[in-house]
Amino acid sequence: MESIVEQMHIFFEPRSVAVVGASRRIMKAGHVIFKNFVDNKRRGIFRGELYPINPHEKTILGYTCHSSITEIDEKIELVVIVVPAKVVPQVMKESAAKGVKAAVIISAGFSEVGNHDLEEQVKTIAKNAGIRVLGPNCLGVYDSQTGVDMLFLPETKILTTGDEVVGTPRPMSGHIAIVTQSGAFGVAALDYLTGKQLGISKFVSFGNKCDVDEPEMFSYLLQDERTRVILFYAESIDAGREFMEVAKEVTQRKPIVALKSGKTEAGARAAVSHTGAIAGSDKIYDSVFMQVGILRARDMEEFFDMGKALAFQPPAAGKNVAVITDAGGPGIMAVDECVARGLNVQKLSDETIQKFEELKREGKIPPFSTNLNPVDLTGSATSEMFEYGTKILLEDSEIHGIIVLGMHHLPALQEDFVDRVANLAKNHTKPVVACDIGETEMALHIRSRFDKLRVPAYFSPEDAARAMVALVNYGLYLKKCGRFEQYLTTFFQNL
């Protein structure tokens, strides 16, 4: 018997896959999924064997079709099931007979619509045969590196005008893993991350969770080298002892960020009618997350923002944050948010102030720039000033994290301040996050350049502050567990 990690690995890198319900008809989920595999196999990304199963077709996209997996001579590791719910038990029985190791049931129509018996049937067959099951009622797995793509939503969509536009894109390869109960939220997340040019390591949608659950997936992602942070969306969690033990083990080595919806009574009622599961009191989740070191995002935007911060930057060794800015207003906004969320934005040390005073005397920063924290380089800011200022703050051992607010609108500020700041950040173990406000070319360029250089950049001062809050909170948790230094070492080794 394989270990949990080996079992989970089959979902992400199967040596052979049968798509049961593969179809030639372009609107069918079974077509999209099978085609994803075919395309990725042609591109050389998917390296497993591939078999379409459909009793009504002879070939699909050039592959010989079989009417049942039992007809295939070769071994099948994984089946992806896209047939009507009532047929699924039969498919599972055949899978058992064939010695399949894992099944992803994309089909809906089980406990989420009250068909508990049907789900139980599937569960029993799987259990007896030792088949691990993802789903039912799920989107399955997407892995950009292995070419496994079970998303039945095509990457592009045809508008009524006949135009083809990007609809459900797949993000590039990166370091964020997405673990989601909701398929709809899952694809929305992929769309968001693609547009923001954030890469993902692995994507998995659980659906009804009749077998494979969060603890197993977390264990698997813990050992996955590409994954630096796990973004976890849930409406209901069976937060029993196993969940807590595994989560605790994982978070000491890899951050988990949770977006748990159904927080309010009305929201929980909606969650019940959506998944059929009981959502439980929100305060319990808060307490469980806190105990096991899961960072909880307040909303969707913070969820992604935290993920980016933790994927790009090391955690902070403490709560003291410095803000350096070329614009007073946004500086104040960042400070407000930091403090409201429990960080310290203290007056700088005398030693550091002296360094800034020295820069003023040398004419290297404007005489009226304040150096209390925020350091305000004023509207005369240049790239050099950002470099000098950031360097001083990075070298101040009393400061644990730095927020750089570089509004590009200033006439004298050239875009190379991004590279200068990022270069400095690279040579320190202290986290740096950035912000530029605006939604046109230059602002998008600045933020994207920062992101490329692994300094996470945000479109509002408050978002940047909240990203720093995540880095501080995770750092404090690691310190509490005595795992801070080990984490830093691994983090920088894996960069």
Place this chain on the structure above:
Amino acid sequence: MESIVEQMHIFFEPRSVAVVGASRRIMKAGHVIFKNFVDNKRRGIFRGELYPINPHEKTILGYTCHSSITEIDEKIELVVIVVPAKVVPQVMKESAAKGVKAAVIISAGFSEVGNHDLEEQVKTIAKNAGIRVLGPNCLGVYDSQTGVDMLFLPETKILTTGDEVVGTPRPMSGHIAIVTQSGAFGVAALDYLTGKQLGISKFVSFGNKCDVDEPEMFSYLLQDERTRVILFYAESIDAGREFMEVAKEVTQRKPIVALKSGKTEAGARAAVSHTGAIAGSDKIYDSVFMQVGILRARDMEEFFDMGKALAFQPPAAGKNVAVITDAGGPGIMAVDECVARGLNVQKLSDETIQKFEELKREGKIPPFSTNLNPVDLTGSATSEMFEYGTKILLEDSEIHGIIVLGMHHLPALQEDFVDRVANLAKNHTKPVVACDIGETEMALHIRSRFDKLRVPAYFSPEDAARAMVALVNYGLYLKKCGRFEQYLTTFFQNL
């Protein structure tokens, strides 16, 4: 003597402008500002007379230069002053001699850096001569309709690569007025609004506020027909009786949204060092805003989101919100945020549920779609289903606002659901807001199409919920003042 409104009008539509400190050198603020006027005059947008003032030049951009405004024979209504601070009193004296009515002092170097005497001098000269002064240390005015553009930051910026990119764009004409103390935040706001394709009516940056202040500007914007909502950013407000009286009068007819930074002690300390003004206790601001009906945004994003909602949609007549969605997870997220912010998301009335059941019987919505609130059309949602569902909710008199969550990723959902929903919304006085998640083509298209049809669309369910919160809170305030019906009438007349 002109009325306040007439006085303020000169800043936005002067018949004649002298730019004191106009320059031929492209890096100079005096060049950018003068060129803005010249360009807009050539385009026929700016219709006033234009005079460059600079003792060292004979002509600038084809305009004859004078060494002082006193040398000009024609009348000058407005001077824009872009000379070093110490020269400003002399310019003001000449302006007084010339009978100028209004001055915008762009120059910095006054009370914000401790030069209180210099600012007092300017103030006294202005007062004695009856000159109204905007600034000093400000960005002045931008009005897309009259071609007044005092922003010294060019629209494009040249990168070190030699590429020219959009740097500080000016938004198109629209219905949001921006009143800001911080110039840096002001230009950032213009950049944001341009990128989001949101139009503005008028932009004014106060700076040190040595003369013209918020109450006067609010009074002016109240009578400005293009302005539907005032977005007001401040670090310090002299919230005396006059401010409160004027704000109260304005908010009964036009919403004011405030982003007041310096909320925390550290933030307030930063605000003091930035503007030199005392920020005051944040709770006092909360209480003042509440009393006078100013809606307070929690952060930058909410500030803009609220502005868009109030510019596009009528306020809600009560707190009962319905959510209609094609994705369970995002539906729950919207409900959570609504409830957390004090709205009601109640079970729908029996009558309305019957209507949904009827649709199910007719096969017009999926049999398993829930109709409790949120109405979940499930992954089988089509444009027609959104239309049917939204119509039922709009016709339910117990519901005061509707949040439409249309994730475009669903295979059967065509983009015309946007037009169908917007058409229904247009024929009701109830607010509708929308959300689609994603940052690639289709999501951007859906949101932008919604926006064009004046249904404000947001990228996260929580943002959409917060937009609805603004519409509800403003509606409740208007009801309390007995102004709800009048506001609705005017709102729809001016669309």
